[in-house]
Amino acid sequence: MAITNTPQAIRGTQDIFGADAEAFAFVVETFERVRKLYRFRRAEMPVFEKTEVFARSIGETTDVVSKEMYSFEDRGGESLTLRPEFTAGIARAYLTNGWQQHAPLKLATHGPLFRYERPQKGRYRQFHQLDAEIIGAAEPQADVELLALADQLLKELGVADGVTLQLNTLGDADSRETWRAALVGYFRDVQSQLSEDSQERLEKNPLRILDSKDPRDRKFVADAPQIDDFLSSEAQDFFEAVTAGLDAAGVAYERNKALVRGLDYYRHTAFEFVTDRLGAQGTVLGGGRYDGLMESLGGPATPAVGWAAGIERLAMLVGERGDDRLELAIAAEHDQRIPEAIVLATQFRRAGFKVEIFISGSARKRYDKARRAEPAVLISLDLREGVRAHGLNLLDQHFERAGEAQAIFDSCQ
RNA sequence: GCGAUCGUAGCUCAGUUGGUUAGAGCGCCGGUUUGUGGUACCGGAGGUCGGGGGUUCAAGACCCCUCGAUCGCCCCA
Structure with missing residues (x-):
């Protein structure tokens, strides 16, 4: 670092x-x-x-x-x-x-x-x-x-x-107190055989001996007084x-x-x-x-x-929870079409679509980037030899809002 | 507070018993190919190897200290 x-x-x-x-x-x-x-x-x-x-x-x-x-x-x-x-x-x-x-x-x-x-x-x-x-x-x-x-x-x-x-x-309160006293009495009799930590606990927090992880304590815990006898x-x-x-x-x-x-x-x-x-x-x-x-x-x-x-x-x-699925990717493969990409994205987002636009970095690589984002629908806007070229590509055949997306796309052309 | 393990590009990691100018993949940036196409190829940026000290002709590697991370102990309201 x-x-x-x-x-x-x-x-x-x-x-x-x-x-x-x-x-x-x-x-x-x-x-x-x-x-x-x-x-x-x-x-x-x-x-x-x-x-x-x-x-x-x-x-x-x-x-x-x-x-x-x-x-x-x-x-x-x-x-x-x-x-x-x-x-x-x-x-x-x-x-x-x-x-x-x-x-x-x-x-x-x-x-x-x-x-x-x-x-x-x-x-x-x-x-x-x-x-x-x-x-x-x-x-x-x-x-x-x-x-x-x-x-x-x-x-x-x-x-x-x-x-x-x-x-x-x-x-x-009463049950708890008499139980506690019984536990202290019980563990005090075997105090020297307890772990160092539990000998300390005996003074500070005797109930905690019960969930000690130390095997030296555990064998005594098994026969320790139980709350049920004091309820x-x-x-x-x-x-x-x-x-x-x-x-x-x-x-x-x-x-x-x-x-x-x-x-x-x-x-x-x-x-x-x-x-x-x-x-x-x-x-x-x-x-x-x-x-x-x-x-x-x-x-x-x-x-x-x-x-x-x-x-x-x-x-x-x-466990793993992915981000929300990208529904629509819009790639402007030519800088002159960036404003249109923004207009489209706005329309789609207002209609409740999850949209991401790809308008930065190398123009010729934006389509690939958009594709790697795994959208349900991929829209490309290009300009080839001065001619506008664009298309809507349905990548997920099961996408429910495909028709709606197509309609919005068409209305913006 | 105590113990163990680990720190090398943005990320995941190589790096020989210590030996030239520290590498790969992914990602990023650019270029060439392709032109409804998740391609392939080429190039680039990015590291005082966590930091400091020591040993050595020579340290990413060995030793000490320190910082950080991870896991465990203690604690657990």
Whole structure:
């Protein structure tokens, strides 16, 4: 690369183009279409908030906050942060705009998020997510509807094969706490045999030992206390209602008792749609119920459930998506006919044709260039020995609008 | 924060145990052929081999540093 004086892109950011950009757009368009089927309402939020919004939502202690957020001071000395997730900002908007009046509120949004992380497959510092939330709904049917939306989205994207929904419950606040205590007790007894990382986790985030990849941990994980033995009857009923609803909605799932959330405000349902086709970053869509979040932001107790899905990861799964097919190519094989080519292109485009004109570079090579663009119809405009010559060549015999194109072409002669 | 692998034209890549002036295909630009024809041929532009230092008579190649990319670990809101 002879680029010595050109600034480079920020690490972990990406310039998306061509087939990748088409796949990206396909994911977003499909989401927009499907969320309307479930009557989720569109919302737009700022990409930055007071740091407090995320710090209080995510928890001041975690190194997530201290190390992995893009925070900066504005000119007034206030600490701001580029949003690392949607949920906190949505919760803040819900509280500050009085959206309680719309409860239960089904919201959908999508856009860029920022996390200061080491980039790897399916992980970027600026990445993009789809997001769906139901706020102010305590009933398990909300979880079911949200999961049905996710399930239909993945099916309509054509990525459902090889993606499985893993489902778990974390119980209510009490169940969760007693389970956690039992886990700490269990792992403390074998602490010295755990991996170094998990010995650390035992103090900071014991639930995470359950999804450790280290074989030294895994043999203990198998016999670790399970949430099911600590569920209150209410929590049990709730989870059963969710699974019954999923069955009714025809949403397939797998119970994964090791699926956990690190933050305390998560209650009951936790879920991830996972694939084995994306290396170490297999989660393609994840979420859960976060009944405790609104209070940590100073609002009234408000039940809520939501999920987010990585657009880049989904785009990788949907695979190659070509640009829209070129319907009409117009080659001006002589410079004197360039104005006519422009006139024609204008007519065709106003009639709703996808048109490209070939009027630059070597005049005698424009026809070949047009041909290589693989149009359904190729129009050439030439001037040979002072005589105008032109023609319309139907290259795709199955092109539906061939007659219409011919008529417009004829009327312009 | 840690580890592994990789950086040669716009793109995909060759480049011998270190040995002249660093190559190919595609793309781009121009020319010749063809003249309803995705042709074929000829020519051209474009590289301080990511950057810096070192070893050597000689470095794209070997060593060190650095920057970047990719993948993994940690983390995963």
